[in-house]
Amino acid sequence: MVNKVTTATVIGLNAYKVSVETDVLNGLPGFSIVGLPDTAINEARDRVRSAIKNSGFTFPAKKVVINLAPADLKKEGSNFDLPIAVGLLVEEGVIDEEKIKDCAFIGELSLDGELRGVTGVLPLVLGLKDAGVKNIFVPSINACEAALAGDDVNIFPAGYLGDVVNHFTDNPIKPVTVNISEYLTEKSAEDYLYDFKDVKGQQKAKRALEIAAAGGHNMLMTGSPGSGKTLMAKCFASILPPLELQEALELTKIYSIAGLLPSDEPLMTKRPFRAVHHTASANGIIGGGSNPKPGEITLAHRGVLFLDEMVEFPRNVLEVLRQPLEDGEIVIARAKHSIKYPAKFMLLGAMNPCPCGYLGDKEKQCSCSEFQISRYQSRLSGPLLDRIDLQVEVPRLTAEELLNINSSAESSKDIRARVVRARKIQAERYKDDGILTNSELTSKLIKKYCKLDKTSMEMLKTAAVKYQLSGRRYDRILKLARTIADLEGSQDITQNHLMQALQYRMVNRSN
Numbered sequence: 001m002v003n004k005v006t007t008a009t010v011i012g013l014n015a016y017k018v019s020v021e022t023d024v025l026n027g028l029p030g031f032s033i034v035g036l037p038d039t040a041i042n043e044a045r046d047r048v049r050s051a052i053k054n055s056g057f058t059f060p061a062k063k064v065v066i067n068l069a070p071a072d073l074k075k076e077g078s079n080f081d082l083p084i085a086v087g088l089l090v091e092e093g094v095i096d097e098e099k100i101k102d103c104a105f106i107g108e109l110s111l112d113g114e115l116r117g118v119t120g121v122l123p124l125v126l127g128l129k130d131a132g133v134k135n136i137f138v139p140s141i142n143a144c145e146a147a148l149a150g151d152d153v154n155i156f157p158a159g160y161l162g163d164v165v166n167h168f169t170d171n172p173i174k175p176v177t178v179n180i181s182e183y184l185t186e187k188s189a190e191d192y193l194y195d196f197k198d199v200k201g202q203q204k205a206k207r208a209l210e211i212a213a214a215g216g217h218n219m220l221m222t223g224s225p226g227s228g229k230t231l232m233a234k235c236f237a238s239i240l241p242p243l244e245l246q247e248a249l250e251l252t253k254i255y256s257i258a259g260l261l262p263s264d265e266p267l268m269t270k271r272p273f274r275a276v277h278h279t280a281s282a283n284g285i286i287g288g289g290s291n292p293k294p295g296e297i298t299l300a301h302r303g304v305l306f307l308d309e310m311v312e313f314p315r316n317v318l319e320v321l322r323q324p325l326e327d328g329e330i331v332i333a334r335a336k337h338s339i340k341y342p343a344k345f346m347l348l349g350a351m352n353p354c355p356c357g358y359l360g361d362k363e364k365q366c367s368c369s370e371f372q373i374s375r376y377q378s379r380l381s382g383p384l385l386d387r388i389d390l391q392v393e394v395p396r397l398t399a400e401e402l403l404n405i406n407s408s409a410e411s412s413k414d415i416r417a418r419v420v421r422a423r424k425i426q427a428e429r430y431k432d433d434g435i436l437t438n439s440e441l442t443s444k445l446i447k448k449y450c451k452l453d454k455t456s457m458e459m460l461k462t463a464a465v466k467y468q469l470s471g472r473r474y475d476r477i478l479k480l481a482r483t484i485a486d487l488e489g490s491q492d493i494t495q496n497h498l499m500q501a502l503q504y505r506m507v508n509r510s511n
Contacts, residue, residue, distance in 0.1 A: 003090045003097050006104040007083040008127045009075045010120040011291065012339035013253055015127020019069045020080065022087030027063040033084075035068030038076035047109050048085045055113035055161045057094055064088065074336070076291055079118040082107035082137065085161055099168045103135040104128045106142075113161040117141035119259040122252055125149040137164055137173075145256060145266035147178040148249065183267040184248055192238035197411040199235060201401040202228050208392045208504055210415050213239050214422035215483030216437035217476075218325065218347040218387060220310070220380075223394030224364070225357045229350040232394075233306050236348060237273040238412035240303070241423045244436075247302045250342065254301060258294050272303035274345075278312040282320050292332040292339045297324050300345035310349035311379040318384055321347065325387040326472075328440065344440070347388065353377075361396055389439070389476050390504040422486040438483045443475060450478040456495045463502050477501045 005020040031045040052059045066084055068075050083105040089095045106124055108116040121142040126149050128136055135154045138146045143157035154175040158164045167173045196206060205221060209232060212219040221229045243251070251268040255261040261268070274296050276285065287295030297305060307313060324330045328344040353359040354373045359366040368376070385391070426437055433445060441449065452460065464474060480501035481493045490497070 003087055005083040005087045005090070005100060006128070006133060007080060007106060008104065008124045008131075009073065009077065009079075010123050010127075010257060011074070011337070013123055013257065013341065015120075015124045016073060017128060017131040017133075018073070018075060018080075020083040020087050021067040021069055022084070022091055023065045023067075024060045024088075024091045025063040025065065029061055030063045031066075032064070033066040033068070035066075035071045036074045037068060037080075038074070040078045041068070041075055041080050044078070044081045044084055044109075047081055047111060048088065050111040051081070051109040051113040051161055052085055052088060054111060055165075057089060057165070058092055060088060060091060074291060077118060077120070078108035078116075079106045079120075079124065081109040082115065082161070082164070085109060086164065089165060094165060095168050102133065103137065104133045105137045105164070106146075107137070107139045107158070109161060115139040115158050115160060115163075117263070119261075120257045121145050122148055122249075122256045125153065125155070126253075129153045137167075141263060143176045144178050145252070145261065147176050148180060148252065148267060151177065178266070180245065180267065183265070183269060184243070184245060192235075192412065194231065194234040195238055195412045196232075196235045196415060197409045199228055199232055199409060200404070201397050202232065202394060205229075205232055205392050205394050206410070206415070208390045209236050210239065210419060211480065211483055211487065211504070212236075212346060212348070212390055213241070213415075213419045214487050215389075215426070215479065216344075216346055216439035217389035217480060217483065218439075219390040219392065220349040220351070220385075220388045221392050221394045222351055222353050224361045224396045225352060227394045227396050229394050230308055233275075233308070233348055233350060235412060236304060236306075237271070239416040239419050240271045240273075241416070241420045243269065243271060243302065244427075247436075251302060254294050254298055254342075258299060260299070272300050273306065274300040274304065275306045275308065278307070278309055278314075280313070280317065282314075282317045285317055286320050286324065286330050287332055287341060290334070292334065292341075294341055295330070297321070297330060297343040297345055298341040301342045302344060303346070304348050305345045306348045306350075308350050310351045311376060315379060315381075318379075319381065322383055322387060325384075346439075349388070351380075360393075363396055386470055386472050387476075389480050392504060418487055421489075422483065425486045425489075438479045438486070441475075441479050441482070446475055446478050450482050450493060452478075452493055452498070453495075456493065456498050459495060459498055460502075473505065477505055480504065 002021050002023045007018050008015045009018050049059050086105050090097050108118050117139045122145050125136055125146045129149050137156045137158055140157040140159045146155045156173040157176050223229055248268050276296050285296050287293055324343040329340055330343045331338055331340045354368045355376050356367045358364045481497045484497040484500050485493045
């Protein structure tokens, strides 16, 4: 008689319920797994056989057939070891089939029967929860992560296969619970390695970074080598606001699937800051694979993607950022299916103004020809620059700024307080609109929340004609002005806010 054990598989960020059907037939001993398993699942045959024997149980000396249903759904990963072993133990009469009907099992088995941790536990548990499963067995190392799914599902942590068997016989496992508030503690600016109080000068760039953090805007810094672009980018993480609970859970799902979730931190508590080297491939940036995994733009979701020496990235790699920057998501299409990943990240770029790096420098002469400068700067296309809200020049520090050791620069703690205050204003304003920051405003919402008085409208009209603003750039200037107004606690966008927004958008790239 065929028995069924419940588990799940992850595709993208979503989990789908899978039934592990086990049948033991008369015939020569054999072990086959069908239902579109990947290599890791096929190799479970040897792991499960050894785990069952080394746990003190008998492995069937007959032909074993395992079917993973539905058969047309691709399955991958090592989390099928435990449900396969449970199915075989039910066939052997070790576990009562009736007792596992409302249970699901997730976990990889070692040869001695130990349960090892697997990736993607939180989305797996959430998928099973949505399917109506109430009792889920997971490896002990994944228990806290699984318990983030909520109180309406019972999470049973198990260290060995024998622990699972004992639960259904004479020694029940106590379900684990977690208090999410214990993990979601606000990180202060002092918890970061880099602080803006250590950055000398560059007041304009610091102000631009504050605006970018407050509204979730994209930013590009251009300046001579050694002017502090990379240092300020590293300090940027220290002024980002804390994660909301929904953001933290969404990030935890992403990092769990990618296998990057720290074992001692089951919940993501800090906004991601992903610094990517210019040798990264397009697939590494947007994600990919036969069963597409998250790329850097998804790993930077609700955080920052930092591209140092931005013009050194291949043109095709930079161009793949255009659609995610606009839509806040990436759709990876494959022959059998397409997967959508969230990608609402802030793009932070840094570059030199020319190949030698000294174009416009007041102290050192540029040695590049006009052709070299034009070719170098053209590596960033117009459509990509159109999606960058703040474009700031970072000049060389003067000798006075370098030597003024006792100067008191504003700390990240003070800047972060203003950023958090501005984010709270936005959260309250957009609570019924399904967005969190000004950078997510649609054209319809811009008309609602970014109204200008007559004088400001005339100024923007003049700028639109003079600088030949595109429709996208026009909208982004209004979003930027809205953020500047929020930082000042102003309900209305004034002429001064609009002037600042225009200033950050009108960088002359050639000089």
